[in-house]
Amino acid sequence: MEIRETILQIESLWLKIQRQLEFLKEVWSSLDEEYQIHQNTVLQVLHRKAQAAVTLIDSIIGGTRSEDGSSIRSILLKRGESKRAKYAIIVKNNLKSALVDLKEWADTFDVSWFLILRSAGKDIDQQLKPVVLGKMEPLSILKTLREAIASESSSDSQVENTTIFLREDFFLDKYTTLKNSGAEIRLGRGSGEESQYLVDQQSSMSTLSDRCKLAKILRTVDPYSFGILKCEGLVKEPIPGTDLAPTRFAFVIPKSLQQPQLLRTFVMSRSERHPLDDKFELSKQLAKAIMFVHSAGFVHKNIRPETVLLFYPNQPNENSCFAFLIGFESFRLAEGNTVLQGDNIWERNIYRHPTRQGMQPGMDYMMQHDIYSLGVCLLEIGLGESLTLPQAGGQESQPNPLLFTNVDLTMKDRRKKAFQTKRALVLLAQERLPSLMGRKYTEIVVTCLTCLDKTDNLFGDEEDFLDEDGVLVGVRFIEKVKSFIQGEPIMTALADSDRF
Missing domain, CATH: 1.10.510.10 (Transferase(Phosphotransferase) domain 1)
Incomplete structure (x- = not known):
């Protein structure tokens, strides 16, 4: 059962990669030459890793090979019971190693793949039109990010009317200050239940328009993929006795951390x-x-x-x-x-x-x-x-x-x-x-x-x-x-x- 689950994980990961590669193929002509050269190099590494995974799966669950030998696509065609293997432990460890190897490549590919955010080609946005927003998958995230980056606010007053600001009673009184950072860990009521949030230092140099724009972008991130906590919104912190109300970013802390x-x-x-x-x-x-x-x-x-x-x-x-x-x-x-x-x-x-x-x-x-x-x-x-x-x-x-x-x-x-x-x-x-x-x-x-x-x-x-x-x-x-x-x-x- 554990061997089968690992094979399914490899298959699921490859489906994600395949969707990214198909999109990359469609917008290839819109990308600059240096980026194309880099991705060609990265994809050569993928070919080696995926081919090794396919060969390993072939040896475990059997199945006929395509005319050109092991291919990435053949992973999607494999079904059936795992062969009884005398060296089941070795097989299991090898499969897990192949999965880790492919995951590491996918993580690296995601970083360079999201450089598409900086490309100005209209073909990219055209190809993203049918993509459904709101899903935590690469194409949906890419579309959301590109739309957030492209959005421009004509004035700070317009920005303030958006839902990017959290309500005044969002946070409870309980909080812990992170020494030497100016940030705080606070309890708040997000989706009806209490959760922990990181309230960052006060923004001093950036404009309100830029803060709203960054908050909108960081609302879409996957913390583990991007190394940045997901932004819940902006918090206004009025200074007593003044008309000043500096804003701070509020980030969601995953419950598993x-x-x-x-x-x-x-x-x-x-x-x-x-x-x-x-x-x-x-x-x-x-x-x-x-x-x-x-x-x-x-x-x-x-x-x-x-x-x-x-x-x-x-x-x-x-x-x-x-x-x-x-x-x-x-x-x-x-x-x-x-x-x-x-x-x-x-x-x-x-x-x-x-x-x-x-x-x-x-x-x-x-x-x-x-x-x-x-x-x-x-x-x-x-x-x-x-x-x-x-x-x-x-x-x-x-x-x-x-x-x-x-x-x-x-x-x-x-x-x-x-x-x-x-x-x-x-x-x-x-x-x-x-x-x-x-x-x-x-x-x-x-x-x-x-x-x-x-x-x-x-x-x-x-x-x-x-x-x-x-x-x-x-x-x-x-x-x-x-x-x-x-x-x-x-x-x-x-x-x-x-x-x-």
Whole structure:
């Protein structure tokens, strides 16, 4: 029975993939050449994995082969009782391995498949017309997201009249503050029953129109696929004695998750407590979340361990964690006007590229700046150490001596000190990560940290990542990182420690 169920799971997964591939075929001519080349490489990997699965199923349940040998489509034609196998345990394990392999590929494919969100071809929307909205399947999600991204509000007053705002009595009085993040875990009444919600920090820089637009987009996400909690809506928080009422995002916390903690807590608990595969999976989830934000046409602008929230499943014998990107208070549309406004908080500046530090940053914010921040977070995950050390009693955090042995803290020129800190981060990755996480993970981290360098930039020239349809350079940079190893997606490389 267990063997049969695994075969059915493989079949169900393939049906999902098949629908995506059929859609991809219909809109192929609308996609830019670089995207086509990337997908061709990804699909070659799928062919190998699916053919292996078909061959395995053939050997278990029998059936005639097609003239051209094992084919993906033949999975859908298999029916009947499983053969009695002398090596039933081996068969079961091999099937589960094939299922896991196919799932990993599907997860990776989903990330690059949703880059279609950034394509401007009218053929795409035409092909999506008959798709029914409201289903948690790729085509329905794609249609919903494209419609949300394409929608434009003419004024903030019009936006306020939408149902994106939660009613005043939505939340109960019970809540827990997440230390150092500005976010809260609250109880609320969503669909008639009490549930837990994450209420994010107050949005300070983005416009109300952009906040409503992002909330609408994040209403459609699958948390486990995108690494972002599903948005319930926006909350108005009036400030007593003033006419101000800042808005905050409210996200649904899945009932199957518990024990929320910030990534900061994870990296401060030392690496020996965390298995390698957990660290690779965590890195993969974080990269995937940032990829989705960029695909949806936004930049986050605030990626650091205080804006990554981890949960653990409330299932026995389940120890792996799930990471979700939070802290959307500074985000903006990628095409929107940037605000050259910042601060001198050093523990935040560590996660900012030197050109985006200080009260008046010297460069407009780009998607590559998010990628740089990702690199610093991946460095901490790999090291199993925090670059900032919070102090007891609410005192100011202290720098980790591990980093600042190569930084002159007495240097008065903030810009020079910032670039010296960046060089120290790259050196720390090159010296410490290979023995802890492997050469490939190290290369990924260094690539993120140097993505804005004029020389010795492993991404290559920016011009190589621009295309006619305006698929933004930050998305292409993420994709370049994602497909680093011989055309294999980086998400798979991050999840598979045996390859390092």
